[in-house]
Amino acid sequence: MGYGFDLDEWVTEEELKEWNDYMHEHMAWPHMLGGRHGDPNRGEDHSTAVSWNQVLDYASYEHHQPTSEVYTASLAAVPGKPVFSEDRFRIRQSERYQFKDYTEEMTRRGLWQSTMTGGVANIWGEARW
Amino acid sequence: MGFNASQPYDNFHWIKTWSRFFKNRFELESNPMEEPLKGLVLKKYHAKRFIVYTEDAAVVEIDLSSMSRPLPAIAVDTKAPYQEIDLGYFKNLHQAWRAPYASDWALAVGYFDQPYPDSRVARGLFLDWSTHQRHALGSDNFQLTWSDDDHLYGAWGDVGGFHGTNSKGRVGLGFARLKGNSDSYKGFNIWGGFEPENQADFDGKSWATISIEGELFMWVVPDHPEGKEYRNHYEYVELAHSRDKGSSWEKAPWRFEEAEELTIPTFLNFGKDNAGAPEAFGDYVYTYFLAPQDPSMEQEGPNGVSLMVHQPGKIFLARVRSNQLMDAKEGYQFFTGRDVLGSPKWGSIANKQPVFEDENGVGWCLSASYNPHLDRIILITQHRQTTQGLLGVFDAPNPWGPWSTIEYFEEEVPFGDIRPGSDLDWANNVFCAAFPTKWLDGETFVLNFTGGGQGKDNDSFNTVEGRFILR
CATH class of the missing domain: 2.60.40 (Immunoglobulin-like)
Known part of the structure; x- marks a missing residue:
């Protein structure tokens, strides 16, 4: 379960940990909790989100069109934690979002690359309408 | 937006x-x-x-x-x-x-078709082959139970048991006592074998012994079924009972039949005198039966198929009140599936459902024990081919599953293929292994095993110490 997106814009790490602890104390069943940081968008450097993700159950990032090298770097950034790439990868024709939109072929390759690098979760979507 | x-x-x-x-x-x-x-x-x-x-x-x-x-x-x-x-x-x-x-x-x-996912409690077995011991050359099987006198008891097949040979004390079925610790135990022939305490009075084979209130019970399959001159372990299963620690045996008047899709069983063994079962399992004794690949198959004879891994593999589970083992066949309830909440359902032989399945096969023998440290049932059986060291070691939180895989030995590295510290003769022919519950201590164990060496190497009683590699 994710707290929300781009939390680093309005939540501190201390508040995030407090939320995580509170939820685990009160939830009736085990549940993995995360809260997406706004980095790194592009590139392999995940260092700005490391301490953020260390207080959560899984590490979560905003990636735009991640390559297999980016997936690999995200898994290495916080060793031992599952990774969720939590920006929806939409199949869409949008000038505004072409820097992060997908084609169906990119979706297929993304599935394979994110699996073959060790298993990164993603959000996929077909949004042509 | x-x-x-x-x-x-x-x-x-x-x-x-x-x-x-x-x-x-x-x-x-x-x-x-x-x-x-x-x-x-x-x-x-x-x-x-x-x-x-x-x-x-x-x-x-x-x-x-x-x-x-x-x-x-x-x-x-x-x-x-x-x-x-x-x-x-x-x-x-x-x-x-x-x-x-x-x-x-x-x-x-490589091989990807293990039947159940990796275990969440253990990712493998570490075996310390410097502790490898071998006894009773030529005699095999030896699934053991821990009785109230602190000794282990179990049956062997063929030859003379401890200190016997093919010409010294040969029997088809013998029964032994093991006294002592895992590093210094000694075996004694109670019933049959070389210089036995008592003479054996029936043949057969067994991979199933259990101790209940100090008395021993043993599932026995025949060497030569009634009316047949050739071997057929598959044909039926009888229950034998001993009130004197294996010195004499009495069989129940009923049988489970191969035609009922039931053959070569094993008991699920808990602790000393079968104590230590979790309350949720109730006051029952559990038995796992192999399903024969064909309910009319025979081991020898004109259409004999030998002892083989049954493919696809299916195992059935039965339970009976611990004070009713010998009473009647009808007292045995079989696992018939799960209800909507995942709880097991129990019913008649006709309605039984497999509790364990492996497309790569199971049998022709198996063992089952409870490990209190892991709080898991551990089941061991073969797959693909018999007497090749292709053992699977599975665990489950309940006798009825759900199962996961601790080890699934393949041709690449069969069980025991690499044995640093042991120089005993070897061939990759192990077909049977079990965890005697007396020798479980935390994550450590002693595994006993036996193979098809035709009187040599693993056709014997073997033990090796080890530990579960925990996650």
Whole structure:
């Protein structure tokens, strides 16, 4: 379960940990909790989100069109934690979002690359309408 | 902005191909290779399984030069509806596979078809082969129970038991007592064998002994069924009872029959005198029965198939009140599936359902014990081929599952293939192994095993100490 997106814009790490602890104390069943940081968008450097993700159950990032090298770097950034790439990868024709939109072929390759690098979760979507 | 729901994909089969390929292939502790030759490679180190994925490729390279034997391989075109191309066996070399055309190819190399996912409690067995002991050469089986006098008891098959030979004390079925600790035990022939305390008075084989309130019970299959001059362990199962620690035995007047899809069983053993079962399991004694591949198959005779791994493999589970073992066959309730809450349902033989299945096969014998440290039932049986060391070690929180896999030995490295510290004669022929519950201590154990050495090597009583490699 994710707290929300781009939390680093309005939540501190201390508040995030407090939320995580509170939820685990009160939830009736085990549940993995995360809260997406706004980095790194592009590139392999995940260092700005490391301490953020260390207080959560899984590490979560905003990636735009991640390559297999980016997936690999995200898994290495916080060793031992599952990774969720939590920006929806939409199949869409949008000038505004072409820097992060997908084609169906990119979706297929993304599935394979994110699996073959060790298993990164993603959000996929077909949004042509 | 608003929420924009996703629409169907044009090439939905791409996603299905990805999903089907990774079913049973994406595993715990599979790691990307740091320097793949080309593309991406996931490698399961312990089990020697590889997945290779390359894009826009007409040639796929893989380096198997560190393997000791060839491995089976299949290829899948990730752009096409799911179809496996059988590539046969890849040699243990650095090699290149030429694809029929350029595409995004995925290859699976090695054995991926273990029946249940990796265990969450243990990722394998560490065996200390410097502790390997061997006794009773020529006698095999030896599934043991821990009785109230602190000794282990169990049956052997053929030859003379402890200190016996083929010409000294040979019996078809013998019964022994093991006194002492795992590093200094001694075996004694109670019933049959060389210089026995008592003479055996029936033949057969057994992989099932249990102690209840100081009395011993043993499932026995016949050597030569009534009216037959040839061996057929499959034909029926009888229950024998001893009130004097194995010195004499009395059989129940009823049988389970192969025609009922029940053959060669084992008891689920808990602690000393079968104490220590979790309350949730109730006051029952549990028995696992193998399902014969064909309910009319025979071991020998005109249509004999020998002792074999039954494929596809199915195991049934029965329970009976602990004070009613000998009373009546009808007192045995069989696992018939689960209700909507996942609880087991119990019913008649006719309605039984498998509690364990493996397409690669099970049997012809098995063992089951409870490990209190792991709080898991541990079941051991063979797969694919008999007497090749192809053992599977499975665990479950309940006698009825759900099962997961601790070890699944394959041809690449069968059970005991590498034994640092042991110089005893060896062939990869182990077919039976069990954990005597007396010798469980935390995560450590003693495993006893036996093989098909025809009077040599593992055709004997063997023990080796070890520990579960915990997660």
